[in-house]
Amino acid sequence: xxxxxxxxxxxxxxxxxxxxxxxxxxxxxxxxxxxxxxxxxxxxxxxxxxxxxxxxxxxxxxxxxxxxxxxxxxxxxxxxxxxxxxxxxxxxxxxxxxxxxxxxxxxxxxxxxxxxxxxxxxxxxxxxxxxxxxxxxxxxxxxxxxxxxxxxxxxxxxxxxxxxxxxxxxxxxxxxxxxxxxxxxxxxxxxxxxxxxxxxxxxxxxxxxxxxxxxxxxxxxxxxxxxxxxxxxxxxxxxxxxxxxxxxxxxxxxxxxxxxxxxxxxxxxxxxxxxxxxxxxxxxxxxxxxxxx
Numbered sequence: 001x002x003x004x005x006x007x008x009x010x011x012x013x014x015x016x017x018x019x020x021x022x023x024x025x026x027x028x029x030x031x032x033x034x035x036x037x038x039x040x041x042x043x044x045x046x047x048x049x050x051x052x053x054x055x056x057x058x059x060x061x062x063x064x065x066x067x068x069x070x071x072x073x074x075x076x077x078x079x080x081x082x083x084x085x086x087x088x089x090x091x092x093x094x095x096x097x098x099x100x101x102x103x104x105x106x107x108x109x110x111x112x113x114x115x116x117x118x119x120x121x122x123x124x125x126x127x128x129x130x131x132x133x134x135x136x137x138x139x140x141x142x143x144x145x146x147x148x149x150x151x152x153x154x155x156x157x158x159x160x161x162x163x164x165x166x167x168x169x170x171x172x173x174x175x176x177x178x179x180x181x182x183x184x185x186x187x188x189x190x191x192x193x194x195x196x197x198x199x200x201x202x203x204x205x206x207x208x209x210x211x212x213x214x215x216x217x218x219x220x221x222x223x224x225x226x227x228x229x230x231x232x233x234x235x236x237x238x239x240x241x242x243x244x245x246x247x248x249x250x251x252x253x254x255x256x257x258x259x260x261x262x263x264x265x266x267x268x269x270x271x272x273x274x275x276x277x278x279x280x281x282x283x284x285x286x287x288x289x290x291x292x293x
Contacts, residue, residue, distance in 0.1 A: 001291055002165040002260050007124055008283035010161070010259035011053070013233040014120060015046045015279060016269050017251030020237055024247040033241040040272045044083050045252045048118040050275065050282060051079075052140075057285045061292070062122055064139040068100030071143065084213070087114040090144040101139075104146040111149040113215040115141035117249050119154040120161065120256040126292045128158040133292065152184045153215035157253060160223045161260035164230055169261075171198055171227045174220070185216035193224040202239045211245025218246045222253035229254075231263030 002010075019040035020033050051070050059066035072094035074080065083091060086105035093103040104110065122140065126133045137158060141151040159177050168176070175194035181187040189209050196205060205224050210217030222240060229236035236258045240251035270276060 013255030
């Protein structure tokens with residue numbers, strides 16, 4: 001299991017990646033990341049990750065119904081902005097009383113990374129190894145995204161956090177993770193990235209995986225960057241932003257996975273985080289939730 005002392009770093013690094021990546025989102029060649037931008041702001045990536053933390057803390061376990069209830073409650077109060085189409089559809093349905101198992105979007109348009117970007121908190125209470133754990137991860141994803149690629153990408157994030165927390169380093173570890181996944185584009189992309197020369201130019205990895213908001217592109221690239229630069233959260237985040245595309249999500253996931261490996265964030269970054277105090281409090285409470293037996 002991941003040391004509970006790393007909950008704080010995972011959440012902080014994910015939020016930092018979100019803030020730094022957000023101004024560059026959608027740009028093909030962002031250039032140097034705007035780390036020193038005066039006003040850092042988080043997006044729905046961080047907002048939904050923290051909502052997932054709150055739901056786990058309130059329920060004392062991972063429970064899709066509890067997570068969906070927190071999502072609906074916070075959506076009604078206008079907490080979330082900039083939601084993707086699949087997540088927005090699900091939130092509207094949940095807010096109107098839909099059951100969590102029916103709210104999620106289906107089909108190819110539900111193959112985005114909106115589930116993977118919020119899944120990291122689950123890695124502290126489960127390993128994603130047993131069939132029961134995998135079903136639970138899938139159910140948490142399906143609150144918003146009923147798509148195999150989206151669910152497998154989220155599972156890959158959880159497994160990457162555990163593998164890198166155990167001390168594995170280098171992009172070759174992606175092949176190990178891919179071997180645990182069902183036949184999907186996510187698995188294929190991880191294998192392609194694991195076979196790249198080490199070190200390969202980051203641009204080459206971005207070209208090989210893709211940088212769009214599709215889970216089969218952004219998640220494998222984020223895991224590649226985390227595996228290559230971990231445990232240096234800041235290096236992985238900056239590299240993710242330079243890749244372009246869905247920069248806030250790629251940088252956020254890369255930061256989260258690097259955080260599982262341990263390491264640090266500079267005080268200059270921490271001082272800019274608008275949700276630092278909230279994260280510090282949630283991290284302490286999430287760390288107290290017992291792991292699944």
